[in-house]
Amino acid sequence: MSEVAFCFNPIRPDYIQRAIETLYKYTKCDFRVFLMDQTVEGLPSDFIRKYIHYYFRPFHNLGFAKSANEMMWTAYRQGYPY
Numbered sequence: 001m002s003e004v005a006f007c008f009n010p011i012r013p014d015y016i017q018r019a020i021e022t023l024y025k026y027t028k029c030d031f032r033v034f035l036m037d038q039t040v041e042g043l044p045s046d047f048i049r050k051y052i053h054y055y056f057r058p059f060h061n062l063g064f065a066k067s068a069n070e071m072m073w074t075a076y077r078q079g080y081p082y
Contacts, residue, residue: 002030005080007071009036009064013043020051034075036067054078 006023010016020033036056037043048055054074062070 002032003080004029004031004082005034005075005078006031007034007036007068007075009038009062009067009071010043011038011061013039013041016043017047024051032075032078032080034071036062036071038062038067 008016008020016035016039020035023033032053033051034054034056035043035048035052036058038058038061042057054071056071056074058067
């Protein structure tokens with residue numbers, strides 16, 4: 001099991017797809033990706049199935065700090081200390 005979790009909370013979907021593809025390309029350690037989708041239209045489902053391990057879609061925009069804290073607590077509870 002990996003110990004590293006990367007948490008993303010995008011508002012613009014055009015930036016997050018490239019960022020996550022680059023993460024997979026250049027990161028050598030085993031990791032998991034947590035994503036809280038706060039975009040208006042949502043991310044494509046094929047992209048989510050391919051790259052995202054834990055996907056959250058809140059009913060309303062939580063803001064950066066609240067969504068980041070929620071994802072970090074969730075990752076920590078799942079057993080990812082970093």
